[in-house]
Amino acid sequence: MFNRILIANRGEIAVRIIRACMEMNIEAVAIYSTADKDSLHVKLATKSVCIGPARAADSYLNMDAIITAAKVTGCDAIHPGFGFLSENSDFVRKCEVEGITFIGPTADAMDALGNKATARKIMMKAGVPVVPGSDGPVEDYKKLEKIAKKIGYPVLIKASAGGGGRGMRRVYQPEDLKKLYEEAKAETRACFNDDEMYVEKLILNPRHIEFQVLADEHGNVIHLGERDCSIQRKNQKLIEESPCMFIDDDLRKSMGKAAVLAAKAAGYTNAGTVEFVLDERNHYYFIEMNTRIQVEHGVTEAVTGIDLIKQQIRIAFGEPLKIRQRDVKLKGHAIECRINAEDPAKGFMANTGKISFLNVPGGPGVRVDTLLYTGYETSPFYDSMMAKIIVHAETRLEAIRRMRRALLELVTDGIITNGDFDYLLLHHPDFIKGNYNVGFIEEHVEEILNWDKAAEEADA
Ligand code: ADP
Ligand code: ADP
Ligand code: MG
Numbered sequence: 415m416f417n418r419i420l421i422a423n424r425g426e427i428a429v430r431i432i433r434a435c436m437e438m439n440i441e442a443v444a445i446y447s448t449a450d451k452d453s454l455h456v457k458l459a460t461k462s463v464c465i466g467p468a469r470a471a472d473s474y475l476n477m478d479a480i481i482t483a484a485k486v487t488g489c490d491a492i493h494p495g496f497g498f499l500s501e502n503s504d505f506v507r508k509c510e511v512e513g514i515t516f517i518g519p520t521a522d523a524m525d526a527l528g529n530k531a532t533a534r535k536i537m538m539k540a541g542v543p544v545v546p547g548s549d550g551p552v553e554d555y556k557k558l559e560k561i562a563k564k565i566g567y568p569v570l571i572k573a574s575a576g577g578g579g580r581g582m583r584r585v586y587q588p589e590d591l592k593k594l595y596e597e598a599k600a601e602t603r604a605c606f607n608d609d610e611m612y613v614e615k616l617i618l619n620p621r622h623i624e625f626q627v628l629a630d631e632h633g634n635v636i637h638l639g640e641r642d643c644s645i646q647r648k649n650q651k652l653i654e655e656s657p658c659m660f661i662d663d664d665l666r667k668s669m670g671k672a673a674v675l676a677a678k679a680a681g682y683t684n685a686g687t688v689e690f691v692l693d694e695r696n697h698y699y700f701i702e703m704n705t706r707i708q709v710e711h712g713v714t715e716a717v718t719g720i721d722l723i724k725q726q727i728r729i730a731f732g733e734p735l736k737i738r739q740r741d742v743k744l745k746g747h748a749i750e751c752r753i754n755a756e757d758p759a760k761g762f763m764a765n766t767g768k769i770s771f772l773n774v775p776g777g778p779g780v781r782v783d784t785l786l787y788t789g790y791e792t793s794p795f796y797d798s799m800m801a802k803i804i805v806h807a808e809t810r811l812e813a814i815r816r817m818r819r820a821l822l823e824l825v826t827d828g829i830i831t832n833g834d835f836d837y838l839l840l841h842h843p844d845f846i847k848g849n850y851n852v853g854f855i856e857e858h859v860e861e862i863l864n865w866d867k868a869a870e871e872a873d874a
Contacts, residue, residue, distance in 0.1 A: 415438065415439075415440065415727075415731055416440050416490045416491045416515070416727065416731060417440065417441060417488075417490055418440065418441040418442075418443060418460075418487065418488055418489045418490060418491075419431075419435055419440055419441070419442055419443065419489060419490070419491045419492065419493055419517070419727070420443045420445065420480070420483060420484040420487065420489040420491070420492045420493070421435075421442060421443065421444055421445070421455070421459070421492075421493050421495065422445060422474070422480050422492050422493065422494045422495065422498065422499055423455075423474065423493075423494060423495030423496070423497070423498055423500075424446065424447075424450055424453060424455055424474060424785075424796065425453075425455065425785045425796065425797065425799070426783045426784050426785045426799070426800075426801065426802065427495040427496055427497075427707070427709075427783075428444060428453075428455035428459075428495060428785075429454055429455050429458060429783065429784075429785060430723060430783050431493050431495060431723055432444070432455060432458050432459055433458075433723075434721060434723035434724050434727065435727075437724070438724060438727065440727070441460040441461065442458075442459045442460050442461075443459060443460060443461045443462065443463065443483070443484070443487045443489055444456050444458075444459030444461070444462040444463070445462065445463050445464075445465045445473075445474070445480060445483050446462055446463075446464055446465070446473075447464070447465065447466055447467060447468050447469075447470075447472070447473035447474065447795070448464060448466070448467050448468055448473075449467075449468035449793050449795050450468075450793065451464065452790065452791070453785065453790075454784075454785050454786075454787055454790070455785070461487055463483040463486070463487060465479040465480060465483055466479055468793070468795045469795065470498065470795065470796070474498045474499070475498060475499060477499065477502075477504065477505050477508055478508075480492070480499070480505075481508055481509065481512055481514065484512075484514055485512065485514075489514065490514065490515060491514060491515040491516070491517055491727075491730060491731075492509055492514055492515070492516055492517065493517040493723075493726070493727070494516070494517070494518060494706065495706075495707065496706050496707055496708065496709060497797065500518065500705075500706040500707075501524060501528055501577075501704075501705055501706055502524075503521040503522075503524040503525045503528065504521075506518065506519075506520065506521040506524060507521045515730050515731070516730070517684065517726050517727060517730040518684050518685075518705065518706060518726070518730070519682055519683050519684050519686065519705050520681070520683060522681065523680050523681050523682045523683065523705065524705045526680050526681070527680050527682070527686075527702075527703045527705050528575070528705065529574045529575065529610070530572065530573070530574050530575075530576060530612065530701075530702050531548070531550045531551045531574040531610065531612040532550065532574070533680070533702060533703055534547070534549075534550070534612070534700070535549065535550055536679050536680055537676055537679065537700045539679070540675055540676065540678075540679035541675065542672050542675055542676050542679065542700050543672065543697075543698060543699050543700060544699055544700045544701075545614040545615055545617060545691065545699040545700075545701060546565050546614070546615045547561070547565060547569075547612065547613050547614035547615055548561050548612045548613050548614075550612065551574055551610045551611065551612050552611055552612055552613055555591075555592060555595055558571070558591065558595060558611070558613055559588075559591060561613055562585070562588070562591060562613060563588070565613070565614075565615045566615065567585065567586060567587060567588065567616075568584060568585060568586045568587075568615075568616040568618075569584075569585050569591075569613050569614065569615055569616055570582060570583070570584055570585070570613065570614045570615070570616040571583045571585060571594060571595055571598045571611060571613055572598075572611065572612055572613065572614060573598065573601075573602035573605075573606065573608075573609070573610070573611060573612075574608070574610040574611065574612055575602065575606035575608040575610065576602065576606070577606075578649075578650060579646075579648055579649025579650045580601055580602070580605045580606075581598055581599075581601050581602035581605060581606065581611075582598060582649060583595070583597060583598040584616055585616075595611070598611065599611060614701075617691045617693050617699065618693070618694070619693075619694055619851040619852075619853060620644075620691035620692060620693055620694075620851055620852055621642060621644045621658070621660070621691070621692040621851050621852065622642070622643045622644045622646065622651070622689065622690075622691060622692075622852055623640050623641070623642055623643075623644075623658055623661070623669065623689075623690050623691070623692045623698065624640065624641050624643060624687050624688060624689040624690065624704075624708075625637045625638075625639070625640050625641075625669060625670055625672075625673035625687065625688045625690070626638040626639065626640075626641070626685070626686075626687055626708075626711070626714045626722070627673050627674060627676075627677045627682070627685070627686050627687070627688060628684075628685055628722075628725055628729065628735060628737070629677050629678075629682050629683045629684065629686070629729070630683065630729050630733070630734050630735040631683050631729065631732055631734075632734045632735075634734060634735045635674045635677050635678055635682075636674070636735065636737060636738070636739045636742060637670040637673045637674055637688075637739070637742070638714050638718050638720060638722075638742055639656060639657055639666065639670070639714065639717065639718065639742065639744045640656060640657060640658050640661055640666065640669065640670075641654050641655065641656045641658070641710055641713055641714060642654065642655050642656070642657075642658035642659075643710060644850055644851055644852050644854065645839070645845075645850065645854055645855060646852050646854075646855065647762065647855045647856075649852075651709070651710060651752065652751070652752055652832070652836070652855065653749065653750065653751050653752070653836065653839070654710035654713055654749070654750045655713060655747065655748060655749045655750070655810070655813070656713040656714055656716070656717045656744065656747070656748050657717065657744050657747065659810055659848045660692075660696070660848065665696060665698075668698075669690060669698055672688070672690075672698070672700070673688035676688045676700060676703055677703070680703065682703070682705070683729065684726055684729050684730060685706075685707055685711075685722055685725060685726045685729070686703055686704060686705050686706070687703065687704040687708045688700065688703050689701045689702050689703065689704065691852075707722060707723065707726060709752065709799070709802070710750050710802075711723075712748075712750055712781060712783065712802060712804040713748040713749065713750045713804060714748075716746075716748035716781070716804055716805075716806040717744045717745055717746060717747070717748050717806070718742060718743070718744060718745075719745070720737065720742075746806055746807055746808045746809070746813075747806070747807060747808070747809055747810040747812070747813040748804060748805065748806045748813060749804070749805055749810075749813045749814065749817050750802055750803065750804045750805075751802070751803045751817060751821065751833075751836045752799055752801075752802055752832075753784075753799070753800050753801040753802065753803060753824070753826075753831050753832065753833055753836075754798045754799050754800065754831060754832050755767075755792060755798045755800050755829045755830065755831055756798055756830075756831065756832050757830040758832055758834070758835040758863060759863070762832065764794075764798045765829055765830050766791075766792045766793065766794045766829065767791070767792060767828040767829040768789070768790070768791040768792075768828050769786055769787065769788055769789060769790045769791075769792070769826060769827065769828040769829065770788070770827045770828045771788060771825060771827040771828075772786050772787060772788045772825065772826055772827070773823060773824065773825035774786075774801075774823075774824070775803060775819075775820035775821070775823035775824050776823070777819075777820075777823075778816075779805050779806045779807050779813075779816055780803065780804075780805050780816065780820045781803075781804040781805075781806075782801055782802070782803050782804070782820075783801065783802045783804070784800060784801035784802070785800065785801070786800055786801060786826060792828075792829055800826065800829065800831060801824075801826075803817065803820050803821065803824070805817045805820055810848075811846070814840055814845075814846065817836075817840055818837055818840050818841070821833050821834075821836055821837040821840070822837065834866075835862065835863070838862045838863075838865045838866065839855075839858075839862050841865070842858060842861075842862060844858070
């Protein structure tokens, strides 16, 4: 097994990976920017190396500094976590040249799937159902106009390099196409330094369903069931759960098969996620494959009992998978809430502060992955996700109740989070009934925000 792994990330995911390393008797080397010198991941790692100033471009995205840090500390592998360099194939190639194992897929598989327009093509060829749309990238507005007309409105303009819900625009009528295309293109250029676009039919009221896959370097590919990530704000996931209450064994089998086929078609290895939208008639369509560990991997770990980070490390070391498809059983129900330093009362504006008191929820069936500790000053330089609460219970309703009480236990004095918003959301009758799709928050945000007031007034 590897002796020492460098973790090319920060925050709660760096902490999560350090935990897996410790349990495997592998030394964990943390990297940090000057802004992060007091971070939890630095405190918990075996060793740590400062790799540059606060700006991510100068530190967590600085490939040469990171590779040098791995070499001076004698690391034999690098775990990229998610975000930052996790989907950068140049970084994978640089690791390869230096003889350092990248814990993830090969650069070629990453390239094939990283461009979402190319990924669609691969899936179509392999027979994985994709959303009707362009065959590949759309070169110019004229072509877009033609394809949009052919597939029929509404359409969704998307960025080949897209991620995090950016570079996407819904278009309901032809009159708006030009303006929204320009907007999406500009956003894509600003975010990803690339402005290749493609187009899909907009599926109405879909659910976001994704399948976790594991693929070793010996040709074994399995899936670990699905996650329902339909509770989103601005195309960003907020609450995730597994299993999805509307997927029966037959549909799970069929979608799982498609997910495995998708991974095989791309020559994929390591842990990955195949994302689908599921329409109102339970037809599913591939939208993209994420070539890394996912923020929401914890819900799959809860229901399968499989440690995904350890699996990633073992696969990268060249071990064959010991788990067969028939061994994978989903037990009970798991829900995750992402706790972001965002103020729902101020339009979910991000905020920072010094944590004067922290209470981390605990008790049966509750797991919290966080970068917070009492006295920690949160940084404006990075993502606003501060913690993930993951609960596991026998049934979905019990998991909902468990999550509510965990949210009540959460105290993060010094910053404002969306925790209370989630608490209220978990009381919404449509959420409880499972009567929701990706538009749920957009549709109900005011109602949820005013819930508190309504309840107070009713009590008075
Ligand atoms: P996921 O599907 O893993 O939940 P999202 O769609 O929420 O990812 O995020 C989109 C992009 O932003 C991905 O590249 C992901 O790696 C990155 N990302 C999301 N959350 C964080 C975070 N808290 N820190 C760093 N990167 C993040
Ligand atoms: P990203 O790379 O930013 O994660 P995705 O392609 O995964 O982008 O899409 C993000 C979200 O947008 C999905 O979870 C889903 O809610 C919505 N979405 C994506 N494609 C479609 C589509 N064709 N029709 C309707 N909604 C879609
Ligand atoms: Mg996605």
